[in-house]
Amino acid sequence: MPPSPLGTRPTDGSSVRIGALVPLTRPGWAEAGRHLLAGLELAAREVNDAGGIDGAPLELLVRDTAADPQKAAEAVDELAGLGVAAMAGEYHSVVARAAAARADALGLPFLCSSAVLDALTEQPTDWVARLAPAQSHGWRVYADFLLGAGHSRIAVAAEPSAYWASGTRILRDHLAPHGGTVIELDARALTPAALCDELAGTRATALLLLVGFPEPAVSIVRAVRRDRRLDGILIGAPAGQPEFAEWAALLGDAGAAVPFLRYLPENLTPLGVRVEKALGEELAEAPSFVAFEGYDTVTVLADLLRTHGTDRARIAASWSRAAVEGTRGRIRFSRTPGIGVWQWAWPPVQVVDRDPAAPDRLRIRHTG
Known part of the structure; x- marks a missing residue:
């Protein structure tokens, strides 16, 4: 892996930043994006209510992809330049593939929330992991x-x-x-x-x-x-x-x-039951599985940041060691045949x- 431009932890009281890609306007599926963002933001608020990342607040830098692969790639470039420790989110598969390719090229960890296309990257990479099941499985x-x-x-x-x-x-x-x-x-x-x-x-x-x-x-x-x-x-x-x-x-x-x-179990975990209630109040409707994917994404990244710091290379090297209680079960990543990214195999379907x-x-x- 190339050397990371970030240090291990912020020491100047600044925030720990995560870039978030979400389709919020047409032709993107804006309703899915709204649910995804609600989950991302709820988890970030709860991280900060619990003390942040070793005392530093967790900050989401949100960018609307509007289902445009080029717009997503440009957002990854911008957010990398703003010093995010990792990328999160995205719903549309072709958009997530563009974002993953750019994150891989820049050496920026990317935890994809919802996109399912098997070939999320052209070649195997350690920089990208995914929560949603691969399309071939679902x-x-x-x-x-x-x-x-x-x-x-x-x-x-x-x-x-x-x-x-x-x-x-x-x-x-x-x-x-x-x-x-x-x-x-x-x-x-x-x-x-x-x-x-x-x-x-x-x-x-x-x-x-x-x-x-x-x-x-x-x-x-x-x-x-x-x-x-x-x-x-x-x-x-x-x-x-x-x-x-x-x-x-x-x-x-x-x-x-x-x-x-x-991608939900018949019964949510105790965390999932609590999050379901909070998301329902936030959205004023029943949360979709996409909202849970958003919540779990930030929950996983926050755990890795607390454990391994904000150095990008260290985060990318830690996917295999993740073991996080999410809303839909215990989340672990592994290498799955035919899938070039670190994969939770499998979320409930x-x-x-x-x-x-x-x-x-x-x-x-x-x-x-």
Whole structure:
């Protein structure tokens, strides 16, 4: 590793800084960003209420990525120059990949909160670690749910993206040995009505939304729900679009029974129960799993800073020694085959949906 430009601990009474990347404006998924930031900030406040990092306050320097990889890379450069000890956050996979590449090049520790793309970095690196499960793990759990529910002929409405292409490949590879088939529909080229026409001829029993939110996801759901030819077809959204309140607000009853992935256990840890209450008060709604990911990110980094100081190289060398009680279990990092970053393997994974009898309530459909 290159030498760190930072000393081991601040000695002048200054703060210990962590850079935080969050999508807060469109085209970023701003609602996810708001939950992520709430978790990051709650954990930082609690660290400071408990005395900070060896008496120095912990300061979050937040930058809005707006789902723009170039903007994220520039933010990493800026924050590195401002002397942050580490980077945290980000929700969008393609954005996190750009941030991870820049952090790796600069020798800046980066704990990624929410992005799941397997290839978060092109080459193995010691500078980057991740809390969210890799896409190949979570989406295989989702494929197992589909198979268990009797769905083996799956259509995907997909937009062009490395993330969506990776998800399609994972589903196809996992379903094929079980006789499953994945049929791709181009959501960029087809209107929602034309997509329904195509879907009706596929004999698929499930349609997965590998598209942006709110559009075209909302329009596709409405079109499918109205089309009598498609009665009984399962609509799924493995990337988690229905997790947030905006989904229910826009779709109402039509947004129920759309299974998605979330990364929560059936029962939170005692810390998680307390944090859930605090986040609910902060957000004025039930916190999503993304808010817990944000909280756990700062909790892990604060533990490493207390134990190993603010030297960047020492932080990056300590991922393997982390053992931190988080909101969803004990967090440890390891090297996982096919994953180039230090990985928590694995956070809990659930497939859930909104209950048709009460769309504001989530029900667990499968665990993995």
